[in-house]
Amino acid sequence: MTSTAALTDEHRYQAVRGRDPRFDGVFFTAVTSTGIYCRPSCPATTPKRENVRFYASSAAAQGAGFRACRRCRPDAVPGSSEWNARADVVGRAMRLINDGVIDREGVGGLAARLGYSERQVQRHLIASLGAGPLALARAQRAHTARVLLQTTSLTAADVAFAAGFASVRQFNDTIREVYAATPTALRESISRAATRAAAADASAAGGTGVALRLAYREPYARGHVFDFLGARAIPGIEEMVGPPGARVYRRTLRFEHGPGIVEVHEQVTGGAWLECRLDLADLRGFTAAIGRVRRLFDLDADPVAVGESFAADPILGPLARKNPGLRSVGAAEPQEMAIRAVLGQQITVAAARTLGGKLVAARGEPLARPGGALTHLFPTAADLAEADFAELGMPGSRKETLRTVSRALADGSLRLDPGADREQAQRELLALRGIGPWTAGYLRMRALSDPDVLLPGDVVIKSALRRAGLGPEETQRWHPWASYAIHYLWSDS
Incomplete structure (x- = not known):
């Protein structure tokens, strides 16, 4: 569809x-x-x-x-789920543009990450989307600027540069063209009382807090996503607060110009969106922050297409009808997810969470301004490349795997950014000592947001097939949404 x-x-x-x-x-x-x-x-x-x-x-x-x-x-609106599914240059380019790469590195940086010339990238995007990379980035900047104008008390100049515009004049011209209104008129089009309240909240928090709504396609199984994240929340960088149905997930994020804290609310407030708040040290991280939260909560998915694909399946059909709109949870920090995947090898979710907390306490970067229980940023791959990991009490072989993965991420021989080639990334992962097919598949599913990953040898999948009296060939029916099949089976285990 x-x-x-x-x-x-x-x-x-x-x-x-x-x-x-x-x-x-x-x-x-x-x-x-x-x-x-x-x-x-x-x-x-x-x-x-x-x-x-x-x-x-x-x-x-x-x-x-x-x-x-x-x-x-x-x-x-929510982004097209097509960009999550497509592994070609257009899909990879769209994931990078949504992450704000053009604002940070220009079209040349986008092309270099894709391994194509600027001319080739331009041709592919125009053929598929009717617009080139600059036009796509410009549309994204306009949306970011509108949100900031209507939810903060920032000056127009601050909004312009936070949204990624090169100049105030470019910002003014784009807003007039896209919205047929001046920036001042856009700001005044919403309740002034609401604007003052948002500004007061941000001031009370001591930062540049921005409240926004993140749209998705219904249905959306919020409980599953919050359960999944809450069970894996690492102390110091993540927390889940509040009762079921009204929980708030909070975590720290690292950006080029400074750290940030994001919080996302589980409670339904009357529409097809998640209530979110971003508190950033520098608003130039705004676009990247939205992209990361959308990938983490899988907000661009097409749940109707997934449900229809599983409808006739003897295992997944009943699960999809029982809990429609299940999401394949992504990752806010792909490099962090790689380290966490190694920490979690062959141990329980709870034990992996404990190890993650020890790692953050020992090697994480303390926040200059902690936010409640959020006190650190997860350590960078470069910080861990030569670490001894004495605080973890793990076997020597597992520590060496952590160092190996960290070195590969730090020197760029392993790429897990939104525009990474998924097949190549999986090959690079499998080439690393200590990384097997399950871990490589798990990272492809979560760090790279691939909607169609089967995890070789997963015990839950094998158990479900055995109970249904079916062989492993049954899993071929789960394409192209195999990642969602895994989440349905995990949620039922």
Whole structure:
């Protein structure tokens, strides 16, 4: 359903007529008679078919001269799940752009990470999305700027640079073009009382706190995600507070310009979104922070497609109907996840959590301004490359595996960033002493957010197949959503 190539314009128009939110972010609809583009579920009167144009990205719609609808805010929709599933250069590029790579490294940096020339990257993106890398990054900056304008009391200049714009003039011109309004008008379009309250909260917290809503496609099994993260929360860098149904997950994050703390709320507040708050030492980490939280909570997934794929499966069908919208939990810090995966080899989740806490206490970087129980940043791979790990009390072979993985991450011979080639990363992992197929698959699933990973030899999978009287060939039916199959089985174990 989410593949843009599989949809015809008539399919798209029917989704618009039905105001189907499942297609939000999959494509965008523009109306020639108004000059506005919307998400498919926009509640406005359905336009006539002859006045409608369809675009694969908000950047393409903006490039064609359309302005974002102020009613449905098409720039704030969940991303297409296609970018999680696709392993080609376009999928990798979109994951990197969403992480803010162009703002930090430019188009040249994006191309270098992908192993292509700038011209090749431009051609691939235009062919698939109708927009090049600069246009895609520009659309993302505009959305970031709108959020900051409407949720903080930052000056327009501070918003401009925090959102990734090169100049205030570029910021002003882009906001006028995308939203048909000045930055001041955008800020005044929401309640001034709400703006003052958000600013007061940020001031009381002692930082640059930004409250925002992170959209997803329904259904979303919040309880499973919070259970999963809570069971694995490492003291010092993570905590889960509050009762079930109203929990808050908090953790520290490391960015190029300083640390940050993110908190995400489990409680439903009336819409298809998670309430989130970012408290960053430097707002230039804002775009990267949103991307990391979205990957961690798997907010761009297509749960309907997953559920339909499993409907007839004798093992997964009943589980999917019992608990719809289960997510494949990702990782906020891929390099951290690699270290944690090694710590957790052949021991229980609780024991791995204890080891992680010891590692953070001994080698983590203390926060200048702790936030409650959050006191440290997870140690970098470079910090661990020659560590003796005496505090862990682990076998010597496991310590050497930790050093081996840390060295590979530190020198760049192993890449686990959002744009990494998943097949290559798995080969690089398996080439490291002490890393077997299960650990490599686990990191491909979580650190690289691959939705289609089977974990070789996983005891829960083997047990489920045995109880159902089925052989290992049954798992081939779980593609292309095998990672979700694993989470369904884990949740039932």
